[in-house]
Amino acid sequence: MYQHYARPGPEEGGEATGHAVAIFNMTRDSRRAQVMDINTDYQRLWGGAREEWVGATPNVVEQEAANQQILAQLHDVLNTSVEHAFEGIGGREVSRRHDGSCRHIEWRITAMGAHQHDAITLVLTQRDVTDQVENEAQLKRLATTDMLTGLVNRSQFDTMLKSELSRQDRYARPLSLIMLDIDYFKDINDRYGHDVGDQVLVEIANLLKGNLRQVDYCARWGGEEFMLLAPETPLEHAVLLADKIRCVINTASLPTSGPITASFGVVEAQPQEAVKSIMKRVDDALYVAKEKGRDQVSPIELVTSTRFA
Ligand SMILES: Nc1nc2c(ncn2[C@@H]2O[C@H](COP(=O)(O)OP(=O)(O)OP(=O)(O)O)[C@@H](O)[C@H]2O)c(=O)[nH]1
Known part of the structure; x- marks a missing residue:
């Protein structure tokens, strides 16, 4: 729910513009938190007049139950912290603003001073980080997606393959590539032009997506090559799947x-197989399908040692 701050960062020292701030107190014996004051950004975030907030419970997050839970945890942390040792807690949650919009809100709570008469004054600071979260998500999408087809790209597929291989090892489950x-x-390309070539790639990518299970992975490996990864699928079933896709493309x-x-x-x-090894084997199998005349599926058993012996 929240994390301890090891130490405040360089820009976190003061009340920056755009930060919603509420000053509130909490007593040692009760979990009750009471707002003492708020700034206008806090009002913009949560609505209500300043007078309505004074004496009320502060909104760390919008959801009532989650808010109570954070305040209860805060109370526990304060009661177990050695005097002056409380460095703050914080988190990032999606909350609904008073205007109804859902925003990613980063929050932190720090102490304004030591306990006095068993009460402590705290500062809640909240910052809307929605744009930053959306930019990060967009950058991640760009880094992991093939722009032409919308499938995952080669480097992302590498990551998925690595993780699926270790899962297959951990649970001894079949996995086919x-x-x-x-x-x-x-x-x-030569006959119809590059644009039509691109269109063919996009349509084939859509056919692949439409003929796989939700748990399967599909990537553009590069050029006119694609990779499909089928968890929980032994070789015989993967051959059937490949042949079904072959027919779908054909028709x-x-x-x-x-x-x-x-x-x-x-x-x-294979058990404990490395990415490099399985990639080489599948590439060898594809080579055999090409050598045998194309438009066919070649499972690894049919790979002879003539090319790679
Ligand atoms: N339109 C288009 N063409 C691409 C793209 N990426 C690679 N290509 C083309 O794909 C072609 C691949 O040609 P080759 O490697 O000779 O293979 P092939 O003609 O499919 O022959 P075989 O694989 O042996 O059946 C090349 O002409 C590349 O320029 C792309 O994004 N769009």
């Missing part, structure tokens, strides 16, 4: 005159 590559994609109505085909490599993760 499918790599697919559109056949003769260069010809599509899809795409912005080209003839059908488009794709080749598939399929492998199931």
Whole structure:
């Protein structure tokens, strides 16, 4: 719910503009918190007149139960802190402002002085960090998404694969990886132009998304290559899945005159297998599908040692 502040940061010393502030007190024997004063930004955030707030319980967060819980925890921390040792608590929550809008509010509570007559005066500071949270989310999306297709990109897929491999090891569950590559994609670009090529990639990405389970992962690996990761799926089922997608692509109505085909490599993760190893095996399997004439699925058992022996 909240965290202790180790030490105030450099910009956290005073009441910066745009910070909602409430000064309140709390007594040792009761969990009751009573507002002594508020600033206008606090009024802007929570509504109400200053006179209504004085004597009322401060709003750390909007939700009544969560607010009570924070104040109860604050009381416990204050009662167990050695005198002068309370460095503050804080957190970040989504709260509804008085105007009805939902905002990310960062808050912290620090002491204004030591206990006096068993009461302590505290300062609640709140800052609207919604823009910052949304910018961070947008940056994360940009860093992990392939801009053309909207699928996750290669580096994000690497992270997912690593984590799924360790989960598969931890719980000894099957996990399969499918790599697919559109056949003769260069010809599509050459014949219809790069824009149509891009459109084909987008439509195939949508077909992939539409034919996978929610728990499966789908990424654009680069160019005309895609990766599918299917948790809880042994090799035989992954081969069936790959073949279903192969047929879907074959029969899809795409912005080209003839059908488009794709080749598939399929492998199931081995116990304790490293990312590098499974990637090499799936790439080898795809190579076999291409060598055998394309428009087909090649599971790892069919990979002969001729190329890599
Ligand atoms: N339109 C478009 N083309 C791309 C994109 N990325 C890669 N390509 C093209 O994809 C083509 C891949 O060609 P190749 O690697 O020769 O493979 P291929 O023609 O599909 O042949 P096979 O894989 O052997 O069946 C190249 O012409 C690349 O320029 C992209 O984002 N958009």
